Amino acid sequence: MKFFSIVFFSLSIGLTQNLFFSEYAEGSSNNKYLEIYNPTDEFIDLANFAFPNATNGSDGQYEYWNTFDESATIAPGDVYVICHGSSDALILEECDQFHTYLSNGDDGFCLAQGTENSFSCLDWIGDWNDDPGSAWDVCDLGDTKDNTLVRNSNVTSGSEWDVSSNSATCEWIVYPNETWNYLGSHPHDGDTPVVEDCNNGVDDDGDGYIDCDDLDCSNNSDCGGSDDGSCAVYGCVGYTPENSCQCNSLCVDFDNCCIDYEAVCGDVEPSTEDCTNGIDDDGDGFVDCDDWNCDGTIGDADPACEGSGSGEDCGNGLDDDGDGYIDCNDFDCDGDSNCPSEDCGNGLDDDGDGYIDCNDFDCDDDLSCIETDCSDNLDNDQDGYVDCDDFDCEGNPECFSCDQESVDLFFSEYSEGSSNNKYLEIYNPSNLTIDLSCYAYPNATNGGDNGNYDYWNAFDNGAIIEPGDVYVICHGSSDPFIMNECDETHTYLSNGDDGFALVYGSQNAFTALDWIGDWNDDPGSAWEACGVSDATKDHTLVRKTGISSGSEWSVSSSEESCEWDIFDQDTWSNLGFHIVDPNANINPISNAGEDQVVDAGVLVTIDGSNSSDIDGSIIAYVWTQIAGPTVSLSSYDQPEVSFTAPSEGTLEFQLEVYDNEGSSSSDVVSILILGGGMSVSAIQETSDPGSGNDCYPSPYNGQVVTITGIVTAIQPGSNPNFYFEDPDADTFAGVYVYDNSIDPQVGDELLLIAEVEEYYGLTEITNSISSVLISTDNVVEPTLISTSDLLGGCSYNAEQYEGMLVKVENLLVTSTPNEYGEWTVSDGSGDCMIDDYFYDGSIDSYSEGSTITSIVGVVNYAYGEYRILPRNESDINTGSDSCNANGDVNLDGSLDVLDVVFVVGAVLGNEQLNDNQFCISDVNLDGNLDVLDVVTIVSEILNLTLQSSEPFQYEKEFKSSLKLRTNK
Structure with missing residues (x-):
């Protein structure tokens, strides 16, 4: 008992240890993530944790409370990765949860424990204080933009940001953009500093380059650094179009040696290239006749290479001298009559090298290529073009323009309803069809910062509003009534205190046409309008008739000049149209009936x-x-x-x-x-494996098809995507339907008119135009396959079963679930992955070596592997109610303190056990789970430790009706 007391005390202490951020990436495009590490020896349920954030600085308060996914946990010593859903595939392989709004460098995240109104911050990336500009500094090594941060291996808990990012108390290693090789685990032994010491003869940062050969040293004074070009960056390879100076001996003749040439590449007169010995004598990376010294340039004509004059014929379209550059792109052809020089101010690629005007290497020293100010009314570069008429100003925000005049569009309706029933409606009062590419609907959350927006929200590509019509922006999970009128979905609509403007222009130069709320002080939970104190929360606002243009919010919401009719929550009867003139005729509504x-x-x-x-x-x-x-x-x-x-x-x-x-x-x-639609197999079957991320892509990819089939599986939760199968086909008979606007039941026979789309190798039916229920209560029998049928990644044999309901039998569990709920079984022919993605509830845990009679599920393809998705407990048939009651409740193959933690948690009511885990934990076979079982497990651990004996094993029947009992 004394030993048990010590164990129990040490586990309790473990419960107080902190989670912390172990890695952070702000990369190109959407390659962003947060990694959280669990340094404790127990599983951590993330239900009481969150990762709130503030954008562009704050007043010490968060702006968004971001919760973890339901049932999210972190195993002992493991990490939990939150990533953008459109990240690189390498990141997605390690990702546990998607979150769209990760940091752009200046968005502070806290790892919080508690609730929205009462929490403590365990760790920080950035902070919620003043706006840091584009990023926060990190230990004088880099910053939070375009970098990857990895926590030092000696850090064991979180810190305030001003501690972890301070150079004197630094807890981070800063790696260049897109460094992801540390993602998915922590800590990392042998962490190295990010900065190369440029004169110690050591590869400090482990990138394979030493001192001045390292990219980090390109501008270092020890390496003759130069902003004009660098041999440290490009190596001693001579001339390349990307480098504005040269790194071999020809640079002496042409007077264009990189400043760091001698330091990086050696003496300015290196060994002469022997053009016949197969050796790179002068160390410039080119051998024999591929070397410039052998191709006849500047008197270096070598008979072995038929050198004479210039080795490159500058007008025949061939790489005559074998240096990888053709005709006028070859360094040898500078000044050749076939190669016109670049006019640096006409907007044309005169010399055909792919670079125009001041972007061309030839124009580096041209007077017309000094920096252009696009708004000072001067011809800064003396090219005859001023400000936005200058080619150099193309894309400059100061030079935004549209082909159309601004039209006084305005908000005609607004709803902040129950759940996600939110929308904005915009009305076009003109007689023109309006292209919305010149408009946007930026917003600020919880009040603005000196009248500035927080988020710039552009309209969807191709969005238009017809004359006298409306354009509706709604939440993607709105009520079907709203979705029927919705033109564009947007997740982050107002909760009552988020101000939206309807604007014309660009992010840096725009005119506000109309307002819902404003970007001034925080209004609290809502703005008042027309005498209603909380009008923008739990209400619908409809613009009054007679209003023909937008207004400042202070005007439209004032009691004296009120422009809104205010209705109760979830009033949507005016959605989809707007009446400006109360005396005008309203168009009729045509209804041609159901498909x-x-x-x-x-x-x-x-x-x-x-x-x-x-x-x-x-x-x-x-x-x-x-x-x-x-x-x-x-x-x-x-x-x-x-x-x-x-x-x-x-x-x-x-x-x-x-x-x-x-x-x-x-x-x-x-x-x-009937009989006129396409079969699923016609859409799915192909012998073409495709390329890149493809895996036997549908020949109808991108096309709208009419298809019938029976629903076999539905994703649990609020997004009822489903699998759909032709019961009359044996192969290529199933397909995934990614469209949560249809709400079917298993057994429904449906007719769909929808688009075929490929998503990372999985064929999907999406963007449905029409859905018709043909019949109900149909049964699709699963197709019997071998586990080896799904082996080996993308293959024609496995692709036959993608989307189909299948069954595998006589199984042995070959690995236990990983953090993604993936585990493997085999019928003796090879391993097959089982995944809980479509499972309604929690799959029972099965120990390695357990036997299962059969598993039924649909075949999915993701991350380069096929897997079976069971739907519920009836899909997994164990064929027996017995278990191996050995106390190994976490099914890791060993009996140790982690099992004690789990069982103690269950006895105290902090852990939920399924029937199989209950059976394994009740080691004294008395039908109860209590302290006696804990004592027995602890005693057995001691016995194993002291005597190296084999674990005890009991076989017994499940007692599924028994409840957990806490003994105090």
Whole structure:
């Protein structure tokens, strides 16, 4: 008992140790991540932790409370990686959770323990104080932008940022952009400083380059550093177009030696190249006739290389001298009559080398290539072009322009509703179709900073608003009623205190056309409008009729000049249209009825009687067939018309309705003839493996198809993506449907009109245009396969089963779940991965060597491997209710203190055990889990330690009805 007390005390102490940030990357594009390390000897549930952040500095408060994914944990000594969902594949392989808004260098993150209103910060990247500019300094070694930070291996807990980033107490190693080789584990032995000592003869940073040969020393004074070019950067390889000076002996003749040439490459008169001995005599990286000294330049003509004059013929399109450069791109052709010089101020690539004007090497010393100021009304570079007319100012924010005049678009409706039911509606009062590429809807959160926005939100590419129409921006998980009117999704809409502007212009030069809230002081939880104190929270705002342009928020929200009608939460009846003139006619609404799936030869009725006109009456109906095999309609001018279905095809009909004022609108209905759609196998089957990230891509990639099938598996949670299968095919019969606007049930037979898309080798059906329920309660029997059928990454044999419901039998567990819920089984033919991605609940843990009768699931392809996704507990048949009650509750193959931690946690009610874990932990076989089991496990650990005996093993029946009992 004395030993047990000591163990229990040491484990309790372990519970107080801190998690901390072990790595951070702010890389190119979306290559960003945070890595968190668990230095303790226990599993840490992240439910009581978060990683809140503030953007561009703050007032000491966070702006966004970012929680970890449900059920997220960190194993002892392991890491948890939060990354951008569009990161490089190498990062995604290690990623545990996606988060879009990671740092751009100036966004401070805290690793917090507690709740939104009561928490402590365990560690920091940056802070929530003043705006650091573009980044925070890190130990005088670098900063938080375009770098990777790795925590020193001797750090055991988090720190304040001013401690960990201080050069005197530095806890970070700063690596160059896109250094990811430390990602996925911590700590790292042999961490080396990031900066090369440029004169000690040692490869300090382990990159394979020493002293002045190292890129880090390119501008170091010990290496003759120069901003004009560097042999330290490019090596002793002579001339390259990228380097503005030269690194071999020819530079003496041409008077363009890099300043660090002698220090890096040796004497300015190196050994002469022997053009016939197969050796790089002068050490410039080129051998024999490939060397400039042998190709005839500047009197170095060598008979062995047929050198004579210039070795390169500058007008024949060939690499005559074998130096890798052709014609006028070859250094030998400078000044050749075939190679015109670059005019440095005309905006043309005169010499055809791919570089224009001042970007061309030939223009380095040209007077016209001094830096251009694009807003001072002067011709700074003397090229005859001033400010934004100058080629050099292309893309400069000062020179933003649009081909269209600004139009007074304005916010016509705003909703901050329950859950994610949020939207902005924008109205076009003009008679023009407006291209929204010149507009944006930037916002500031919880008040602004001196009137500045926090986020610049551009409209989707190709977005337009028709005359008199509206454009709706909504949350992607809004109610289907909202989604039906939505033109663009945006996750971070207002919670009541986030001010949005509708603007015309660019990020650095724009005009605000209208406002919801403002970018001034924090309003608290909401802004007042028109006498309603919390109008922008839990309300819908609709712009009053008679308003024809936007206003300052102080004007539109004032009681005296109120421009808003304010409705209760989740009032959406005005969404999708806007009335400016209360006396104007409102267009009718055409409704051509629901899409249908019918058999060939039947009489089909299409019904437009649900069309309506809210301010008048519909006086005419006109039906027109616009697609499919031609049929004869019973009439063309009635609300309901009929026709006989042809033998195959998809037919489309347009219904146009007219109201009593002569206004009209139209709607389209689709009719699919059964047998007229495509099969799943037609979309999936191909013999072409593709290239890059492809894995047998669909021949219909990017095309819209009509397809039928039966739902076999649905992802649990709020995003019901699903798998879909043709029950009549044996291979290439399944496909993944990535579209959460459809909410099916397993067994539903659906008709989908949607787009085919490839996602990192997985064929998907997405962006559905139409979904029709054909029948329900269908059953798809799983296809029996061998575990070896899915082996070996991308292959034709495995691709046959992608998306299909399959079954594997007579299995041995060959590895236990990793941090991603992936584990392997084998039927004797080879290992097959099992993944919990589609599992409803938590999969029971099975120890290595356990046997399982069968597993059913759908086949998924991700990260270069096929895996089976079981759907629920009925998909895993163990065939037995027995377990190996040996106390190894974490299933790592050994009985040790980690198992004691787990069982003690379960006894105290802090850990949840599944039936299998309960069975393993009840080592005294009394049907209860209590301190007696803990004592037995501890005693056995002592026995193993002192006598090296084999672990005890018990076989018993599951007692699934038993509850955990805490003994005190």
